[in-house]
Amino acid sequence: MAIDSAAAALNADGHKREIDAYLANLEETAKRVFSGRIDADVMGSNRGMPPFVLRDITAARPLAAFLPGRVGGYGDSPLAIQGMLDVMSYQSMSLGLMMGINGALFIQPVSKYADREVGDRILTKMAGGHAMGGLMITEPEFGTDALSMQTAWRATDDGYAIRGTKHWAGLTGWADYWLVMARQQNDKGALSQGIDLFICEQDHPEQRIEVIERYKNLGLFMLPYGKNKVDVRVPADHRLNGGRGGVRMMLDVLHRSRMQFSGMAIGFVRRMADEAVAHVRSRVVSGATLIEYDQVQARVARIQGQLALISALSLYAAEHASATKDLSREAIAANSTKALCADYMHSSSQSLLQLVGAKGYATDHIAGRSVVDARPFEIFEGPNDVLYTQIGAKIVETLRKKKTNDLGGWLRAEYAAGADIAKLGSELDVTIGERPAQRRIVDLGVIVSRLHALNALCELASRGFPPEHVAAAAGTAAEEIRARLDALRHDTALTPADDLLQRAPWLSYVQTPAS
Known part of the structure; x- marks a missing residue:
């Protein structure tokens, strides 16, 4: 038992040293990319991310922090994830958010809930730095009230058909893969109370999501946002299934x-x-x-x-x-x-x-x-x-x-x-x-x-x-x-007034000074 405990401690120390070296390389890469080359230009009023930024950053494999060990990642190590997000966000909030979207909102749910063969094929491509993924939940009329979304799915002979409109999904127009959230539609057109998640692959014609408007977001200029038309057909193995209800997933x-x-x-x-x-x-x-x-x-x-x-x-x-x-x-x-x-x-x-x-x-x-x-x-x-x-x-x-x-x-x-x-x-x-x-x-x-x-x-x-x-x-x-x-x-009630104030509402209350 003592030998097993010592071996486990040694493995843990080795894993931590490996992650420390990984994070040090990430930090050096991000610092080099963002030190003078683009800071005043791209991170000012310009939009988008220069190709060399993605090239150099992805070469350091930031998404390996989220990826499971079976595809060459760090086994979804919380140490690697928190450290990687810290390093990226210190240099650029847009870059940190980009990694968070890819990792927390796509890689982790796909790794945990997707069909193993489909998931590993996609994650292996992401491990090589050749793809990105995002999540689509919000709709133009349903933001906070997301569970009332109108994007609907119905079963087909070989999979699912999904139709709806999504917006404000980070990486709009950039992501190679999307997780799309939708509600089941019955034969009468009514939508169920539950929700489900489906993988859409942009390289596949029947699964491609169309960008119909690009938003001029106030900040986070490096990331694209917009409105998307969802009218796709996906295979049966592209539905996520965690063995539980969709809401709990x-x-x-x-x-x-x-x-x-x-x-x-x-x-x-x-x-x-x-x-x-x-x-x-x-x-x-x-x-x-x-x-x-x-x-x-x-x-x-x-x-x-x-x-x-x-x-x-x-x-x-x-x-x-x-x-x-x-x-x-x-x-x-x-x-x-x-x-x-x-x-x-x-x-x-x-x-x-x-x-x-x-x-x-x-x-x-x-x-x-x-x-x-x-x-x-x-x-x-x-x-x-x-x-x-x-x-x-x-x-x-x-x-x-x-x-x-x-x-x-x-x-x-x-x-x-x-x-x-x-x-x-x-x-x-x-x-x-x-x-x-x-x-x-x-x-x-x-x-x-x-x-x-x-x-x-x-x-x-x-x-x-x-x-x-x-x-x-x-x-x-x-x-x-x-x-x-x-x-x-000390609960003070604050109630909005029914009437709106007009131009210079104080004017009629001015008192003329006595002569």
């Missing part, structure tokens, strides 16, 4: 992708932190460097605290989000990770822009680009408001089943480590009504997401993470939690 895919958001977020926020620190240490204002000002110190500390919390969630994903696990029921952890990471990406980019000032408000500056590149992450793959609502609603349901309104007691029991590191003692003593307003449910979702991250931070701290960064993270999350707890205690 979809949740497993999306929850894993949301947990892996931390890989993209850590690279992005790490870049924001590095840029911010470099700027405030060199910029002199009124005879002092910016870092000497208390307000600036607080901004930088928050960015660093956000980075540490994302680091903790990245560790959590590396140890809890492997492809072998069924994550369909892990909504709180997955939604918390995605929403918090997206919030912090946007917040850190806004802080960097504020610190840099006017120079940063340009499409060819990292600060300006980062603001528009980070913003959509709070929208796609589940808008943050919706994800926070889902988290909060689940907690309200749990309290109702326990027949208690003692929210504070439940939070202290469920997130004891997080509450302790953030020094949230009696401040958590808050009750919640039987049917709280939706905005208060959102507040609750934010609180739980931060406590989930704080629990992960405690684990990271116990393994030797730098104490100064742990303290910044705990203070950052505690500040946000206290603000939301205050909102729960």
Whole structure:
């Protein structure tokens, strides 16, 4: 037994060294490609990705992180996945997202749920860097309400016919393979409540998806988005089948992708932190460097605290989000990770822009680009408001089943480590009504997401993470939690007015000064 344990440890160390070497090569390649050759030009106002970028990046095999060992990948290693996304996103958010789309939204579900022969043929081609894949869910009339989609499939003699319209799928017009989500249509034209996923191969005439409009996306200029017409016929072995309902399979895919958001977020926020620190240490204002000002110190500390919390969630994903696990029921952890990471990406980019000032408000500056590149992450793959609502609603349901309104007691029991590191003692003593307003449910979702991250931070701290960064993270999350707890205690109703204000609505209230 001792010999077996030693052999396993040796293999694990060897695997880690192999991944470290793989990531080091990726980092050197990405740094070389993005250092001066394209930064000011392509990452400014131009769209698309120069061929040499894809050539050089794919030569370093970034997608090997997601690919199973049977086709030459790293066996879907969470260590390789989180590390690769970090490296790519540090240099370019578009590049990081491109890898995330290919890996989390195509390679992983195909590897896990597709027919083995079909899947391995496609994944082998992707392993060579000769193909990309994406996922089509959203429709023009059905975004957040995705399960009401109108894209329909029906069985044919030799497979399935699928018809509908999809949009905002990353890699529109670029992907060689698509996973298309659709609902079954019966003989009367009615659509079922369930959903299914199908592989479409663009090189096959009957499976080709037509791009009918290309969108001028506000940010992420390197990635193409648009509207797509789906009118295809696919073989029977192109339907994904995980031995479970389609909704549960979809949740497993999306929850894993949301947990892996931390890989993209850590690279992005790490870049924001590095840029911010470099700027405030060199910029002199009124005879002092910016870092000497208390307000600036607080901004930088928050960015660093956000980075540490994302680091903790990245560790959590590396140890809890492997492809072998069924994550369909892990909504709180997955939604918390995605929403918090997206919030912090946007917040850190806004802080960097504020610190840099006017120079940063340009499409060819990292600060300006980062603001528009980070913003959509709070929208796609589940808008943050919706994800926070889902988290909060689940907690309200749990309290109702326990027949208690003692929210504070439940939070202290469920997130004891997080509450302790953030020094949230009696401040958590808050009750919640039987049917709280939706905005208060959102507040609750934010609180739980931060406590989930704080629990992960405690684990990271116990393994030797730098104490100064742990303290910044705990203070950052505690500040946000206290603000939301205050909102729960003092619920102020906000109701929109029926009438719209006209031109210069203040004009009639001007008082003429007495002579």
